[in-house]
Amino acid sequence: MFKKIALGISGGVDSAVAALLLKTKGYDVEGVFMKNWDIADETGKCTADEDFKDASDLCERLNIKLHRVNFVKQYWNEVFCDLIKEYEHGYTPNPDVLCNRRIKFNHFSKFAFEELEADAIATGHYAKTSFGNFLENYNANQAVRLLRPKDLRKDQTFFLCQVRQEPLRRTMFPLGDLRKSEVKRIAAENHLERYSQKPESMGICFIGSRNFQHFIGEYIESKPGKFIDIDSGKVVGTHDGLHQWTVGQRTRLQGVPDAYFVARKNVDENIIYVALGTTHPAxxxxxxxxxxxxxxxxxxxxxxxxxxxxxxxxxxxxxxxxxxxxxxxxxxxxxxxxxxxxxxxxxxxxxxxxxxxxxxxxxxxxxxxxxxxSLHYMRNSESSEASNDLEASR
Known part of the structure; x- marks a missing residue:
């Protein structure tokens, strides 16, 4: 039933081993390299070009046809612009979740099914479904369930939490029953060790090694405001905008001997309330x-x-x-x-x-x-009021 598979190939070890496993099982595999971002980092280098070269070398080695698709416009409009709006309103969004929902399991899956006429798609995510890693339990009359993989330390279902039924029903996750160590071993045994030696991508993909505050400052204007101690109500510093800070983050305020952490944001008044110590009840x-x-x-x-x-x-x-x-x-x-x-x-x-x-x-x-x-404050206030009432009644 499932013969032609369109595999998302990133140039890393996970998609490399996924490609190998699919080929070993006899599927007709075609690779798809997605370019979602085209702005170079601070060194003037675009890592997507290096990744595409690695993906091309892999596909040539495994005799897989590779397609390079440009989703830069879609990513900008459907992920990045949404991210900027969220930051402007004081939120801290998760672009990886949005990318999976709106790009990989939307535009990529549509390209695979409509343009390549693939029977299914596959990715190198560490995840499983109730239909099986290779859709061996596929049932056209049932909805599919998203399941955690064997390697819980690499579990990526968190980032797939917004994926829709339609593309998920026709998705293979070849690495679902493998640990990362096993994936690297398979790569080494099949002369693909160069892919396992590449550093894993960490953090937000389009920021890379850049300082987040400097990066986001390129897209959102500064709006100076105050840091206020949530206990004393005193101003302890200033900031350049709510978008540069997230709840729980250490502020590293100058001239302050103790560590302050962001407790909450007041968007209307452009105030960031901070608390002393990483375990503060706020x-x-x-x-x-x-x-x-x-x-x-x-x-x-x-x-x-x-x-x-x-x-x-x-x-x-x-x-x-x-x-x-x-x-x-x-x-x-x-x-x-x-x-x-x-x-x-x-x-x-x-x-x-x-x-x-x-x-x-x-x-x-x-x-x-x-x-x-807040609960501690309210309880103390109620206790104090009760004591005052008792004193007044004597």
Whole structure:
């Protein structure tokens, strides 16, 4: 049923081994190299050109036809412009999640199915689906589920949390049952070790090694404001714009002996409230409001019955899962209560939900609930008022 496969090839070891595995299984494989960004870094070098050369060498070695497609315009309009707007409004977006939803599992999949007439697409992501790594369990009458891979340390389902059903149903993840160490071993055994020796891409792809504040300053005008100590209410420094800072980040204010961390932003007044110490209670909360979610397989039955959904939560790729309870509120937004308070729940990031090995879906964090600091303040205020009332009654 699935014979012709369009594989996204980046020039790295993961897509190289994915290509090898597909060829070994006898599929008719065609590679697709996506160019999503065309501005050189501070050294004047565009890494996409080097990556394309590596992808070309791989395809020549494996006898795979390679297509180079330009999605720069689509990336700019559908990912980067959205990212800039989010930063301007005080949010901290996740471009990798948007890129997967809007570029790789949208424009790439459409190119593969419509232009190349491929039967399925494949990527080097560490992920699995209920249809199998090579779609061996494909069922035209069922929806597909997104599952965590064997190598949980490399699990990339977090970045696939907004992918739609249609492209996911026809996606192969050849590395789903392999650990990274096994991928590198397979590469070495098949004379592809040069790909495993390339440094892995880290952080936001289009920023590269550049300083983030300098980079974002090229696209958003500075808007000076104040850093205010959340405990004392005193001004402790100035900033050049909310877009340059994210919740939980260390500020490194000059002339201040202790470390301040961003606790929250006031967009209307252009104020950043900072807290002393990385474990300050103003940085922790166990409650958050999430935008209307994207459920990958289907809306959970508990929410269909207007019940509480119990599952697991994470909002950072590298963090572990935290048990939570979810209920729907106004406009299908979600109220999420975590079993354990988390540090720096960041508006604009994605709240991603899991149950066992399945990634259920995600929604954008709109705002965290009351922090531990706020709750402590309110309890102390109530206690103080009660004491004053008692004294007054004597």
């Amino acid at each position: 940085l922790f909360s166990d409650l958050l409001r999430v935008s209307k979610p994207h459920w990958i397989h289907s809306r959970p039955e508990e929410l269909e019955r207007a019940e509480i959904l119990r599952c697991d939560f994470k909002f950072q790729h590298t963090e572990g899962l935290v048990p939570c309870r979810i209920c729907e509120i106004t406009d299908e937004n979600l109220c999420v209560h975590l079993d354990q308070a988390q540090r720096a729940l960041t508006p604009g990031q994605y709240a991603v939900f899991y149950r066992n090995d399945e990634c259920l879906g995600s929604g954008k964090i709109l705002n965290p609930g009351a922090t531990n600091f």
